[in-house]
Amino acid sequence: MFTDLREEAVQPELNARQQEILDFLVRTIRERGFPPTFREIAEHCGFRSTQAVSRHLEALEKRGCIHRESGARTIRLANGLLEESDSTEPVRMVPLIGEVAAGRPILAVEDIEDRLPVRQDWLPVHERSFFLRVRGDSMAEGIQAGDLVLVDPGVRVHRTEIVVAMIEDEATVKRFYPEADRVVLRSDNPAYADIVVSRDFRVVGRVSALIRKYR
Amino acid sequence: MFTDLREEAVQPELNARQQEILDFLVRTIRERGFPPTFREIAEHCGFRSTQAVSRHLEALEKRGCIHRESGARTIRLANGLLEESDSTEPVRMVPLIGEVAAGRPILAVEDIEDRLPVRQDWLPVHERSFFLRVRGDSMAEGIQAGDLVLVDPGVRVHRTEIVVAMIEDEATVKRFYPEADRVVLRSDNPAYADIVVSRDFRVVGRVSALIRKYR
DNA sequence: TTGACAAGTGAACGAATGTTCACTAGAATC
DNA sequence: GATTCTAGTGAACATTCGTTCACTTGTCAA
Incomplete structure (x- = not known):
């Protein structure tokens, strides 16, 4: 119970992998104009399976960082993530x-x-x-x-x-x-x-x- | 020869269909965050074949309005088409x-x-x-x-x-x-x-x- | 009329892509 | 030590998706 509470508090934080994937999503969409495929994400992370990608994206969606539809390259960034580029701009x-x-x-x-x-x-x-x-x-x-x-x-x-x-x-x-x-x-x-x-x-x-x- | 010259001059203009498709591309990318598939474009235009879409996209690419890579949903708008929203401001x-x-x-x-x-x-x-x-x-x-x-x-x-x-x-x-x-x-x-x-x-x-x- | 051409149909094909299932390895928990 | 959880592997699968080919239709010029 004690640990449960602490984990609840940490939830909004992102994993190192999740952050890495999220950064890759933002960068790809900005540079290429459309989201990457699971296999492109896997290659970037060094994965040899798309299953790992699938679960990380699931986690990212659960935390509201991305939205997904069925189909190829249907990852959409949550509001504010793309506009964050304004801080760079x-x-x-x-x-x-x-x-x-x-x-x-x-x-x-x-x-x-x-x-x-x-x-x-x-x-x-x-x-x-x-x-x-x-x-x-x-x-x-x-x-x-x-x-x-x-x-x-x-x-x-x-x-x-x-x-x-x-x-x-x-x-x-x-x-x-x-x-x-x-x-x-x-x-x-x-x-x-x-x-x-x-x-x-x-x-x-x-x-x-x-x-x-x-x- | 005469008509050839005139057609050369008209080339930069866009077809009604091409304009319709280009508008649809811009709108989809803006609203959904990623480009549509050929079949989505076909449905929007009322086509029952993806072949028509293919040729229209080919024309759009030849005129520099879009760029394409191989793969699903890999249409990218040419520079200025997405930023055209900035022309409002x-x-x-x-x-x-x-x-x-x-x-x-x-x-x-x-x-x-x-x-x-x-x-x-x-x-x-x-x-x-x-x-x-x-x-x-x-x-x-x-x-x-x-x-x-x-x-x-x-x-x-x-x-x-x-x-x-x-x-x-x-x-x-x-x-x-x-x-x-x-x-x-x-x-x-x-x-x-x-x-x-x-x-x-x-x-x-x-x-x-x-x-x-x-x- | 004929030919050329642009526009669209319909179906089939193969490659790309997301999904699913069974399995392994390591770390943390009980 | 047994259990649970996370992270990743590997392969098979079904679907989506772009491509290709043959064919039809309508328009316009020669």
Whole structure:
């Protein structure tokens, strides 16, 4: 019973063989455009029987990694396994949020206006990064109303860097000056006064890039 | 001989049947993840023989629409046919030029530092558009040294718009104020004096967007 | 009319392919 | 030590699947 419990917990993990076969499936489908036959899989693994392949595929199907129909070359990858290629691919579609709504997860699907392409090797982004359209009243120098800023949540923010902060349910773009027991949010433009906050705010993320459209 | 010539010219076109089969191939591969068999194609077209399918596929292969290997379900679509779905969301790779060199075509291959993805439906670009890295001494307000500006050559430029102009073999980013027999290039920043030019310059293109990386 | 050609039928064939069954070897469990 | 489980072998089998051949039908040009 004890071991049963532990094995249940380990179930989602994949065997070394199963992983090897799954990788081979992904690679073959990507390169040749159609799945391999049992014998091609066997040859790749060094098997001399198709029976071993059959059982491994059965296991992979039981864990939801693949789907199968009857017939030759009818292995289909589960959702997400083929699209995983996007993590390899240098261009990632980053969502654009028009406005950060209060009390909702930032990346709520309903709030995604659009998606813009970003080359990951040129401008590092991660799963939770997003573009935010800057409102008129929250500018740092060189940032104008209507600009799109790329926000990276969960990234360590250093002094003087530009951040997006939520203050009273509104997103603001300012420079970040942490102090002993408070934080000063400053605009590069001296016409705007500093904003001093202590607890009633939270940093959404660091601004790592900007896009502006003219006309 | 006359008809021969005409048939030669029509060759790249696809038959109604061939188009039907090609569409079926694309749809099947997209939905099921692997190509159909000859008999599945026959059933879809209403054929009662696989021979018809065989000849149509042969024609499709001869025209470069598909590739085939021996074996079951080994039809692969030619490049571009599967990605045609991307044409719904066209991302174009726009070259990035570090510096506009004098006396050379702007888009000389050797000068292309990189390529950045742009969604055409979101930000119109054309064949000759490129990104230019802004030098330190040619700023308009809201544009900083190191920013990348998207330049559209061959687009009609209107008064007050931002342009990239070549002045004495150097690229400059300024606002465009045409007058009777001369052109004033003005920086939004009043610290920079106007540049008045008459003949010794040329407008490279209109600035339609800007990208800035922080850090 | 004749001939050429493209399109499709029908059946048969053989190779490719997934499935099944009996068996072996090793490791873990009782 | 006996049992169970996993992993793999080897061969035989039935089906699927692409290929081939002979034949029919309709169209178009000479």
